[in-house]
Amino acid sequence: MRFPEAKAFLESIPKGSRVVLLMDGDADGLSGGKILEYTLRELGVTTQPVFPGKTEYAYLPRVVEQVRAAAPDYLVIVDMGSTPENPYAPTPVLVIDHHRPLGIPPDVVFCSSYKHRPVETSSLICYLVCEEIVVVEEQAWIPLLGVFGDLGSIEAFPYLAPIVKRYGKTHCKRAVSLLNAARRAAAYDVKTAYEALGVANSPKELVTKEHAVLARLRAYKAEVKEAIDEAVRVGPIFSGETAWIRCSSPCLIQGLMASRWANRLLRYRVLASNNGYIPGKIVFSLRSQRDESQIAFLNEVLRDCAVEGAYGFGHDAATGGKLSPRSFATLMQRIGFEDKLVREYLESVA
Numbered sequence: 001m002r003f004p005e006a007k008a009f010l011e012s013i014p015k016g017s018r019v020v021l022l023m024d025g026d027a028d029g030l031s032g033g034k035i036l037e038y039t040l041r042e043l044g045v046t047t048q049p050v051f052p053g054k055t056e057y058a059y060l061p062r063v064v065e066q067v068r069a070a071a072p073d074y075l076v077i078v079d080m081g082s083t084p085e086n087p088y089a090p091t092p093v094l095v096i097d098h099h100r101p102l103g104i105p106p107d108v109v110f111c112s113s114y115k116h117r118p119v120e121t122s123s124l125i126c127y128l129v130c131e132e133i134v135v136v137e138e139q140a141w142i143p144l145l146g147v148f149g150d151l152g153s154i155e156a157f158p159y160l161a162p163i164v165k166r167y168g169k170t171h172c173k174r175a176v177s178l179l180n181a182a183r184r185a186a187a188y189d190v191k192t193a194y195e196a197l198g199v200a201n202s203p204k205e206l207v208t209k210e211h212a213v214l215a216r217l218r219a220y221k222a223e224v225k226e227a228i229d230e231a232v233r234v235g236p237i238f239s240g241e242t243a244w245i246r247c248s249s250p251c252l253i254q255g256l257m258a259s260r261w262a263n264r265l266l267r268y269r270v271l272a273s274n275n276g277y278i279p280g281k282i283v284f285s286l287r288s289q290r291d292e293s294q295i296a297f298l299n300e301v302l303r304d305c306a307v308e309g310a311y312g313f314g315h316d317a318a319t320g321g322k323l324s325p326r327s328f329a330t331l332m333q334r335i336g337f338e339d340k341l342v343r344e345y346l347e348s349v350a
Ligand SMILES: [Mn+2]
Pocket: 028, 029, 079, 098, 121, 122, 150
């Protein structure tokens, strides 16, 4: 048992308690939350899912308020990173995560795989804990989607291979792309993606079954595909070892675009920015196949700089940020991109 503290936390929750599941809106967060919901229900515990909005994280005052309004007896935070603060005290909190911690919140049960090799995704941690508590055989496909979602394959975890075989890799991958479409679409409707995990009984059903919730997901997928098709028409521009991809879309596509180009431009770090996602802000993703920390790169470039915004969350190979146009301009100028190009991009907001 790799996560005994999480198991003990869940088992200590008395029957009839109310638990808020605060989770990230991607396939990993949602599938981790769903398997926890199932397990807690089996234990006679009521759960309420809470989803932060676009670019929000678990420790923002607005999110804290949203959780407080639900008046939970316990709180489980899934796949949302961690900071040195715990705004939820005195409510007992379990944090399940695999991101590089920005700090460890005091007085919480902190369950992180960050130092493991391989690093289990949040949904996989949830699964490994839940299967020690109740029978989750029929639900094993759910956390699988989180692993595919975050890592693209289950290669690092050979013990998952029989489950993939049972449900079909192609169906799993299609299901992930449907789930993630909900948060990529302009509506940021992750609630629908979470509901979809309860409507379907397998990845195949999620992809093929006729149901209003699943139809909504498919519409989001079509919307996102259109946004990507448009974004791929804009080629990269280069400064030194950095390639810049300029996106302008209400959909969350900058991470996809950065990954796509990073897989082609192997010698470069790829920064994909989006000036249409959050009004008045520039969001960006940084990806690279190079053996170096992109978080360290950002910290170095923006050293001694009064930055308006936030950056450097996530993983060494996959990070990003949300900056004011002015701070984004500073970032790009310091990387070496021409002033004029940066200004043109900032003025091109759709
Ligand atoms: Mn994750």
